[in-house]
């Protein structure tokens with residue numbers, strides 16, 4: 001016979017099992033199919049399987065559930081992913097009060113703990129990126145070209161007509177960080193080694209924090225989050241460098257007032273103005289500067305490295321691009337107008353992002369209430385949701401010969417006047433979600449498109465490039481993230497008749 005304590009213990013166990021059984025039977029999440037084991041605890045095995053095989057599983061799920069949805073396991077949650085263009089379109093149309101992009105980003109990146117709390121509550125950098133930064137690209141481009149020229153001389157140290165071998169990913173990351181920061185904060189800081197070290201390393205700092213919090217159950221995150229050291233240390237170092245620069249700019253703007261003819265046109269000025277408008281502190285501006293670097297640097301470095309690998313492994317694509325770029329520069333100089341004329345280069349970037357991209361999932365949202373999709377799937381309140389991107393970008397129903405890198409696929413399509421805007425690099429569509437889609441599609445994509453095309457245009461006109469073995473280095477998937485080979489090298493040779501002069 002069992003004693004009273006044991007009886008109570010077993011009774012409690014039975015009640016919990018019954019409650020758990022009903023929870024799973026009634027929670028619509030569990031009627032959404034999963035490709036990996038989803039029973040309690042065993043789902044952690046599923047999360048390991050997914051982390052190691054995300055590309056394969058997303059492809060398998062996409063093919064099996066196109067027009068519908070399936071769920072994938074993270075260590076701390078399930079994520080529902082919809083498959084196919086019609087479903088991606090449906091997802092982007094769900095109103096903000098039913099599905100939130102910001103809350104999804106907050107949960108996925110755990111921004112409160114991995115970036116900084118104030119800037120998450122008052123993201124002043126988002127209206128600035130969407131507004132003045134995008135509106136003023138034409139004014140910023142000459143400085144960006146100037147920095148690209150200055151930085152490449154240092155980062156790609158060629159001599160005469162000899163080939164030099166450089167580490168591609170780290171060089172592209174430096175080049176992107178310097179070019180962006182030239183117009184974020186100015187020429188002194190953008191060349192400061194420690195500043196660059198912090199802004200480039202910050203993505204890894206955030207990723208480490210995310211990784212740890214990914215293993216922590218939701219109710220414990222609030223205790224573990226504040227203990228994570230990496231981002232806090234980076235923010236401390238960043239404050240030491242950036243705060244005096246921010247204070248100086250605040251002072252100058254105040255002294256000179258609205259009519260200041262020499263007012264620096266850069267992200268810092270616009271962040272100070274936005275902070276003034278909403279009563280934000282100096283420290284909020286500092287945080288917003290680092291947050292801007294976080295959203296801009298990593299995605300752009302990945303994208304330009306993907307494109308560089310395509311170029312270096314396929315020298316036959318270079319000549320038509322060179323002709324187009326040189327003719328645009330000849331007529332318009334190193335300007336936004338010239339970059340706008342580079343339709344083949346634009347197509348090259350879009351195709352590179354279609355083929356490779358930065359993530360297997362896009363259009364991330366969090367359900368704020370139970371949301372019923374047209375196929376009958378109910379995404380329960382509190383669940384993260386997204387659309388399968390990589391597999392959709394490789395679907396033969398969307399793109400002819402999807403596994404072939406066809407650099408001028410989109411410029412050929414743009415030859416039709418009516419299709420001019422539709423297939424531009426920055427344009428999102430239900431079949432092209434590399435920048436997200438809809439209201440929350442990346443607001444920095446206009447800046448990124450100009451910056452990355454400027455970098456490639458400069459490299460193409462000034463260097464010959466090749467990979468060491470003639471092949472394109474393979475990408476790596478880290479969970480859902482797609483990373484170009486970070487240890488591969490590209491060989492550069494300065495063109496003796498290249499158009500280095502920045503007119």
Ligand code: HEM
Nearest residue numbers: 295296299300303363364434435436437440441442444448
């Ligand atoms: C090629 C480079 C880039 C890629 C591939 C990229 C991609 C993305 C994607 C996929 C999203 C989420 C959209 C969604 O899920 O619906 C996003 C959001 C965002 N991106 Fe980018 N991005 C790039 C460059 C940049 C740059 C250079 C900036 C800033 C100058 C930037 C600023 C942002 C911001 C602020 C958000 C959040 C938008 C919001 O909160 O509504 N991005 N980006």
